[in-house]
Amino acid sequence: MQSDTSIAIHTRGLGTTLRQDKWWIYPALILFGLTSFLVYGFWSAWQADYYWYDAGVSGFGGYLAPFYSPLLFIKEGVAGAAPMSHSIFGAWPEWWPQWLPPSPSLLILAVPGIFRFTCYYYRKAYYRAFTGTPPACAVGALQRKRKDGYRGETGLMVVQNIHRITMYFAVTYIIVFFYDAYLSFFRGGEFGVGLGSILILGNPIFLAGYTFGCHSIRHLVGGSRDCYSCSMVGNASHESWKLVSWLNRRHELFAWISLIWIVVADLYIRLVSMGVIIDPNTWS
Amino acid sequence: MDKRTFRVYRGDNERGELKSYEVEINEGMVVLDVIHQIQAEQENDLAVRWNCKAGKCGSCSMEINGKPKLACMTRMNEYEPGQTIVVTPLKAFPVLKDLVSDVSWNYRQNERIKPVKLAPEAKTDRGYVMYQKDVDRIQEFRKCIECYLCQDVCHILRDHDKQDAFIGPRFMIRVASLEMHPLDIEDRLPELKEEFGSGYCNITRCCTDVCPEHINLTDNGIIPLKERVVDRFYDPVTILRRKIFGPRKKKLPPINK
Numbered sequence: 001m002q003s004d005t006s007i008a009i010h011t012r013g014l015g016t017t018l019r020q021d022k023w024w025i026y027p028a029l030i031l032f033g034l035t036s037f038l039v040y041g042f043w044s045a046w047q048a049d050y051y052w053y054d055a056g057v058s059g060f061g062g063y064l065a066p067f068y069s070p071l072l073f074i075k076e077g078v079a080g081a082a083p084m085s086h087s088i089f090g091a092w093p094e095w096w097p098q099w100l101p102p103s104p105s106l107l108i109l110a111v112p113g114i115f116r117f118t119c120y121y122y123r124k125a126y127y128r129a130f131t132g133t134p135p136a137c138a139v140g141a142l143q144r145k146r147k148d149g150y151r152g153e154t155g156l157m158v159v160q161n162i163h164r165i166t167m168y169f170a171v172t173y174i175i176v177f178f179y180d181a182y183l184s185f186f187r188g189g190e191f192g193v194g195l196g197s198i199l200i201l202g203n204p205i206f207l208a209g210y211t212f213g214c215h216s217i218r219h220l221v222g223g224s225r226d227c228y229s230c231s232m233v234g235n236a237s238h239e240s241w242k243l244v245s246w247l248n249r250r251h252e253l254f255a256w257i258s259l260i261w262i263v264v265a266d267l268y269i270r271l272v273s274m275g276v277i278i279d280p281n282t283w284s
Numbered sequence: 285m286d287k288r289t290f291r292v293y294r295g296d297n298e299r300g301e302l303k304s305y306e307v308e309i310n311e312g313m314v315v316l317d318v319i320h321q322i323q324a325e326q327e328n329d330l331a332v333r334w335n336c337k338a339g340k341c342g343s344c345s346m347e348i349n350g351k352p353k354l355a356c357m358t359r360m361n362e363y364e365p366g367q368t369i370v371v372t373p374l375k376a377f378p379v380l381k382d383l384v385s386d387v388s389w390n391y392r393q394n395e396r397i398k399p400v401k402l403a404p405e406a407k408t409d410r411g412y413v414m415y416q417k418d419v420d421r422i423q424e425f426r427k428c429i430e431c432y433l434c435q436d437v438c439h440i441l442r443d444h445d446k447q448d449a450f451i452g453p454r455f456m457i458r459v460a461s462l463e464m465h466p467l468d469i470e471d472r473l474p475e476l477k478e479e480f481g482s483g484y485c486n487i488t489r490c491c492t493d494v495c496p497e498h499i500n501l502t503d504n505g506i507i508p509l510k511e512r513v514v515d516r517f518y519d520p521v522t523i524l525r526r527k528i529f530g531p532r533k534k535k536l537p538p539i540n541k
Contacts, residue, residue, distance in 0.1 A: 004303045009293065009372060009379055012443055018350030018370050120507050123487045134439040137490035138350050138375075141443040150444035152484035161518040164511075168521070215503070219511035227466035229415040230535035238417050248503060 014132050016140030023136035030129035033256070034122075040263055041067065041109070048103035050080030050273040053196065054187060055284065058083070061186025063196040063279075065269040066203050066262050068105045070176045075102035080273040115170040116259075118163035120215045121251045164216045174211060177204035187283045194281025196272060199265040206261050210254035213247030286365060290318060292330065293372040297379040302370060303327075309360050315371065316344050316355035319383070331382040339496055342431030346383050347372045352433040352494045376435060376442040387432050389447060393455045396479070400462060401470035403536060410540040418466045418537065424504060425461040427497040428454065434491035434501060440484050450481035453491035457505035463512065466537050477513050485510070 017023070044067050054062030064071070064082060074084055075092035084091065092102050100106065116122055127133050133150070134141035144150045153160050181201040185191060211217070222241025228234040247254065272279045286309045291302040305322050316334055323330045335341040337356045344355040349363075349370050363369060377385040406412075434453040440446045451459075459476055462468055476482050485506055492502045499505075515522045526532075 004301045005291075006299065006301050007293065007295075007372075008299055009295070009297070009375060018347065018372060020349050020367075020370075120487050120503075124489050127486050127488050133486060134443060134488060134490070137437050137488075137493050138347065138352060138442075141439040144444070150440065150446060150484075152440065152450075152481075152486050154481070154483035157486070158483060161514050164514050164519045164521075215507045216511060216514070219508060219515070223508050223511060224515060226464050226468070227418050227535060227537055229413075229418055230466065230537055 011140075012143055013140045014142045015135060017136075017138060019136070019138060023139055027129040027132075027135050030125045033259075034126060034129065037259055037263060040267070041113075044266055044270065045103055045105035045109055046101055047270075048075070048101040048105075049078050050270045051105070052080055052082035052086075053269055053273040053279070054083075057188035057283075059188035061183055061188060061190070063184050063194075063200060063269045063272065064180050065266045065273075066177060066180070066200065067109070067266045068103075069180050070108060070173075071104045072107045073104060075104075078102070080270075111166055111169045112173055114162065115166040115211075116255075118160045118166060119255065120163070121255050123160065167211070167214055167216045170211055174204050174208050177207060180204075187281075190283065192282040194279045194283065196265075196269055196279050196281070199261075199268055202261050203258075203265050206254060206258040209247060210251065210258040212244060213249075213251045213254055214244075215248065215251075218244040218248050288318070288360070288363075288366075289368045290322060291368060291370045292319070292322065292327075292383070293379075294327075294330070294382050295379070296381060300379070300382075302372075311361075313360045314356055315348055315353075315358040315360065315369065318360065318369075319355060319371065331380070331384045333384045340429055342429035342496075345374055345385075345431045345433050345436065347375060347436075352436045354431060354433070354496050357496055374432065374436040376438070377432075387435075390430070390432055390435060390452070390454065393451050394458065396451070397455060397459055397462070398470050398472055398475075400465060400468045402467055403469045403534070406467055406469075406536050406539075408539050412467065412537045412539055414466070414537055421464050421504060422461040424499055425457045427499055428457065429497060430454065431496060433494045433496065437490040437494045438485075439488065439490070440481075446481070446484060450484040451479075453485070453501050453506060455480070456482065456485070456509060457499065457501050460505040460509050463509065469534055473512055473516050476509060477517065482506075482510055482513055 051065040051068040052062060070088060071082055071086050072088050073090065073092045074082055074087040076084060096102060128135055132142035181204055184197040184200040185193060218241065221244055222237040225234065225237055228238035271277045288307055288309050290305045290307055292305060293300050294303045295301060305326055307318050307321055309318065316337060319332050323332065333343045334356065335343040339354055339357040345352065346355050348355065348358055352374065371383065373379045373383045374385040377387050377389065380386050432454060435441055438453055440450045441452055459472055459480065463472055487502060487507065489502045492500055495501060
């Protein structure tokens with residue numbers, strides 16, 4: 001029989017808990033998953049090369065790595081760069097700082113990056129895994145030493161409220177990614193299918209599953225209404241809300257599938273463009 | 285028949301001890317049964333609050349092996365044979381004695397929330413044509429049994445002692461149930477943001493995880509409220525729309541003929 005132990009019921013401190021289960025597994029997996037994504041993402045964006053593959057065939061079609069889409073500017077003469085015709089604004093700008101690599105990815109990563117950073121699901125994930133507020137339910141949170149203590153999302157993190165604004169822009173990326181998928185089914189104007197096409201097509205599909213399950217979209221399509229049967233558009237609003245709610249219940253699932261898929265697709269196209277692996281396809 | 289060791293908190297708000305008890309477990313027992321057995325056979329002055337033993341009154345909230353749970357709904361066969369069970373009172377509230385916490389702070393929060401306000405044209409004795417889809421969301425919140433497990437697990441109250449700044453998840457969903465009510469025209473968003481501290485919630489979803497009524501507090505209550513706050517104070521598109529077209533007039537359900 002165990003002896004009686006003295007205990008202060010209101011003890012505080014990171015990790016303080018009477019839980020006996022393996023509560024640390026979830027934050028550890030998140031820490032590993034998100035850190036791996038960030039390391040790969042920044043590494044890939046920093047490379048500034050091997051983001052395009054068309055097997056040297058000119059004309060409509062080719063694979064564009066998702067981390068580099070859309071191509072706002074293109075630096076010519078870079079290994080594995082897309083043809084200039086794919087650039088929205090033309091040649092690489094001269095004002096670009098020398099110390100930064102001329103990577104189209106660095107110009108466009110901010111919007112999807114901030115969209116995910118401020119996402120209600122990812123907030124749970126990284127607040128638990130990175131900031132320990134709290135690491136798990138009923139496990140002691142990291143104590144704040146400043147005078148006013150914990151401020152949640154009322155202090156610096158009030159910035160989380162820009163999620164809605166980034167959502168407006170993030171939706172446009174899905175359209176761009178679907179165009180990239182369409183592009184990937186052609187090479188030199190000829191229709192075909194490659195493993196790269198499938199990977200590039202999966203990207204906007206899973207991304208749409210994630211984005212259209214967003215809490216902000218759920219609010220805008222119907223969540224903001226108090227009565228669906230009181231107006232002409234109420235029924236349509238309620239049906240849309242139910243559809244978004246279905247996706248919203250799977251928001252975490254789509255968040256991770258889309259995150260892993262984009263890394264796999266990006267890495268695959270980089271390796272194909274570098275000639276490290278050969279893309280199985282119907283063209284060759 | 286199986287023998288188990290229970291370690292139960294005995295003490296007050298400042299200090300106490302985890303006292304060990306050997307108990308015999310029969311098939312079908314829940315943790316509250318074991319506590320009652322200890323009270324009947326070994327420790328007559330062990331304080332525990334309980335009432336319905338059916339998971340509907342929300343009285344027997346406590347922490348079992350560190351997790352906020354209803355003792356009457358926690359079956360003994362959830363635990364491994366031979367596993368020691370540690371039972372402590374709710375950590376976020378002052379302990380009165382042993383397993384009984386003083387949850388009266390919650391009652392005061394409830395009083396701060398503005399009640400339903402009907403539009404003058406909505407006042408009638410005939411009732412309204414109410415469709416299920418219009419009340420689905422608020423009916424989910426009405427399942428709340430006020431066990432305050434969500435309040436207990438919320439780290440803002442539990443670890444950061446922000447009782448003066450944050451009203452807690454249970455009352456966030458009470459505000460949500462009023463804000464989403466088809467007949468209510470009261471505006472609670474300014475105090476939701478400032479006095480009730482909606483911004484303190486960082487969406488770590490523990491309130492949803494511990495709810496014995498499986499209410500999705502986070503996705504269906506707290507986040508929709510935070511989105512309404514974004515509508516009002518942060519989204520330039522909705523702010524501009526309101527500036528140009530004015531606030532959206534609430535359309536009410538039809539009155540019964």
